[in-house]
Amino acid sequence: MENEKNEARPLNFLEKIIEDDLKNGRVPDGKIVTRFPPEPNGYLHIGHIKSICINFGLAEKYGGRCHLRLDDTNPAKEETEYIDSIKEDIKWLGFDWGKYEFYASDYYDKLYEIAINLIKEGKAYVDELSAEEMKEYRGSLTEPGKNSPWRDRSVEENLRLFEEMKEGKYPEGSLTLRAKIDMASPNINMRDPALYRIKYAHHPRTGDKWCIYPMYDFTHPISDAIEGITHSICTLEFEDHRPAYDWACSIDGIEHTPHQYEFARLNINYLLMSKRKLLYLVNNHLVSGWDDPRMPTISGVRRRGYSPEAMKDFVSRVGVAKVEGVVDYSLMEFCVREDLNKRAKRLMAVLDPLKIVIDNYPDDKVEYFEAEDNPEDENSGKHKIAFSKNLYIEKEDFMETPVKGYHRLYPGNEIRLKYAYYIKAESVEKDENGNILAVHCTYDPESRGGTTADGRKVKGTSHWVSADHALAAEVRQYDKLFKAECPGAATGNYLDDLNPDSLKVIPAAYIEEEGAKAKVGDYLQFIRNGYYCVDMKDSSAEHMVFNRTCTLKDSWAKQKAKMGL
RNA sequence: UGGGAUGUAGUGUAAUGGUAACACUGCAGAUUCUGGUUCUGCCUUUGGGGGUUCGAAUCCCUCCAUCCCAGCCA
Numbered sequence: 001m002e003n004e005k006n007e008a009r010p011l012n013f014l015e016k017i018i019e020d021d022l023k024n025g026r027v028p029d030g031k032i033v034t035r036f037p038p039e040p041n042g043y044l045h046i047g048h049i050k051s052i053c054i055n056f057g058l059a060e061k062y063g064g065r066c067h068l069r070l071d072d073t074n075p076a077k078e079e080t081e082y083i084d085s086i087k088e089d090i091k092w093l094g095f096d097w098g099k100y101e102f103y104a105s106d107y108y109d110k111l112y113e114i115a116i117n118l119i120k121e122g123k124a125y126v127d128e129l130s131a132e133e134m135k136e137y138r139g140s141l142t143e144p145g146k147n148s149p150w151r152d153r154s155v156e157e158n159l160r161l162f163e164e165m166k167e168g169k170y171p172e173g174s175l176t177l178r179a180k181i182d183m184a185s186p187n188i189n190m191r192d193p194a195l196y197r198i199k200y201a202h203h204p205r206t207g208d209k210w211c212i213y214p215m216y217d218f219t220h221p222i223s224d225a226i227e228g229i230t231h232s233i234c235t236l237e238f239e240d241h242r243p244a245y246d247w248a249c250s251i252d253g254i255e256h257t258p259h260q261y262e263f264a265r266l267n268i269n270y271l272l273m274s275k276r277k278l279l280y281l282v283n284n285h286l287v288s289g290w291d292d293p294r295m296p297t298i299s300g301v302r303r304r305g306y307s308p309e310a311m312k313d314f315v316s317r318v319g320v321a322k323v324e325g326v327v328d329y330s331l332m333e334f335c336v337r338e339d340l341n342k343r344a345k346r347l348m349a350v351l352d353p354l355k356i357v358i359d360n361y362p363d364d365k366v367e368y369f370e371a372e373d374n375p376e377d378e379n380s381g382k383h384k385i386a387f388s389k390n391l392y393i394e395k396e397d398f399m400e401t402p403v404k405g406y407h408r409l410y411p412g413n414e415i416r417l418k419y420a421y422y423i424k425a426e427s428v429e430k431d432e433n434g435n436i437l438a439v440h441c442t443y444d445p446e447s448r449g450g451t452t453a454d455g456r457k458v459k460g461t462s463h464w465v466s467a468d469h470a471l472a473a474e475v476r477q478y479d480k481l482f483k484a485e486c487p488g489a490a491t492g493n494y495l496d497d498l499n500p501d502s503l504k505v506i507p508a509a510y511i512e513e514e515g516a517k518a519k520v521g522d523y524l525q526f527i528r529n530g531y532y533c534v535d536m537k538d539s540s541a542e543h544m545v546f547n548r549t550c551t552l553k554d555s556w557a558k559q560k561a562k563m564g565l
Numbered sequence: 566u567g568g569g570a571u572g573u574a575g576u577g578u579a580a581u582g583g584u585a586a587c588a589c590u591g592c593a594g595a596u597u598c599u600g601g602u603u604c605u606g607c608c609u610u611u612g613g614g615g616g617u618u619c620g621a622a623u624c625c626c627u628c629c630a631u632c633c634c635a636g637c638c639a
Binding site for chain 2: 135144243
């Protein structure tokens with residue numbers, strides 16, 4: 001009865017296509033095959049999570065498989081470091097390609113053979129046009145191109161030239177192998193696209209074996225065909241390439257015909273996904289690296305403390321369609337909070353301390369209270385917190401002259417110290433300049449454990465730590481890297497919108513003793529402060545470092561803002 | 566101004582000829598030992614104009630807007 005709640009999510013357009021193909025027997029053996037094909041020329045970012053979830057998710061849902069294929073056809077840009085990070089990121093998301101790990105470079109021999117056949121059939125030729133000339137001959141968006149003077153060489157000459165290209169007899173840029181399609185096509189991608197170019201670059205996998213490398217439009221469809229990909233899913237900007245894709249799949253000798261489908265890439269406001277811009281931030285030390293917790297890279301959000309479950313939930317809520325839009329950052333934060341709320345261990349940490357002295361509490365007495373690890377999780381345990389005469393609470397939790405709506409500590413007012421006692425502010429101790437040194441309070445011994453026998457209520461509950469027991473730790477308060485929804489929209493330069501407060505370091509915040517047990521990978525909530533994690537690079541037992549993953553929703557801050565405070 | 570695509574609340578996504586909806590955001594309230602969580606309610610929607618039809622977000626025409634394409638990048 002209650003499991004009827006299973007909300008049947010409506011199918012997205014890709015699922016509809018697949019179900020239709022499956023139903024109509026258009027899928028060999030009824031097993032769909034997808035692929036995630038990143039070029040190893042940088043780190044994966046949040047946008048890639050969408051693609052990963054679509055490709056691996058579809059394969060999972062329909063009982064097919066998803067290949068990981070590293071699209072390594074441009075050795076000038078690609079590095080092994082990137083290959084390793086890509087694999088690590090996919091694994092972190094919880095996907096497994098098993099034995100289906102491929103490289104476009106696996107197919108270099110096959111691709112070469114296909115190119116030879118194309119030449120023999122008169123469907124490809126070696127061109128001597130320079131890059132500039134080729135551009136001229138290509139025409140424009142509104143004008144057709146014209147044929148290269150080298151377009152009608154004999155098959156024999158083409159064969160000889162291509163062979164010599166491969167043997168390294170020509171310098172880079174001097175010759176290309178081009179498909180003979182249609183220089184007047186309204187689709188520029190069909191105006192005799194380049195198939196091979198000369199490049200004297202060391203390849204991470206094939207080393208110096210090759211000095212000619214196949215182009216995307218030639219390599220990608222054929223790789224898909226070789227691997228038996230049924231649904232080749234990519235982003236919208238490749239729509240114009242689909243005719244080229246289909247052209248390559250129709251080359252003689254290619255038995256399997258995959259089909260390309262395009263979806264809208266993921267854009268999120270306040271975030272930048274451009275590899276070029278992210279690289280600039282890294283190179284100019286505006287962030288600490290690709291895995292800086294403020295970076296939109298997968299390694300960045302991982303270090304920030306986002307969970308893979310939250311990210312997957314996020315992309316699933318965004319959905320899949322063909323409309324180019326911008327998703328609200330707040331949806332991502334919602335997903336992160338929703339997930340972390342259920343799993344984060346609660347700890348008390350005072351980030352901006354104000355000293356509290358409980359005047360009527362015995363000087364040397366220490367008692368321990370029980371704190372819930374997670375009130376949202378019945379199966380979670382409890383841990384002990386030391387209480388003593390000298391405590392810290394947040395500065396924010398005390399006001400000498402309270403504003404309207406403030407129900408925390410102020411002179412004469414009573415609040416609860418979470419899990420411990422009710423306290424009332426009695427007097428304020430200041431230095432000669434009027435700065436508050438400490439707030440003297442009294443506690444109600446009858447309120448032990450946070451409740452009183454008479455059942456009286458207090459409006460405020462503060463977190464706290466015992467001054468003599470708390471441990472000091474570094475806390476890094478991360479915020480959005482950019483302060484504008486669309487960085488660079490106003491001035492044309494995204495650097496102008498860099499948020500100067502994207503990182504505030506608190507060198508020595510006070511954390512309850514239990515904090516010492518926190519390990520890399522744990523999800524934490526500092527009660528009333530936000531979600532935190534242990535920094536995977538800089539934290540050590542001697543010097544713990546916590547990263548703020550995200551804040552808690554704060555309706556009081558909103559209210560204050562509205563009152564102009 | 567060549568070609569390809571896309572227009573549904575503020576944002577994202579459903580509804581494919583039959584009462585326009587779900588989530589996030591925002592707002593209001595209740596609950597709460599986190600001003601968190603949870604719960605309740607509210608706000609705002611089919612780009613414009615024609616047409617077909619008993620009936621149109623959906624089909625047709627037209628206009629408009631936005632995005633992508635002229636790498637020997639992917």
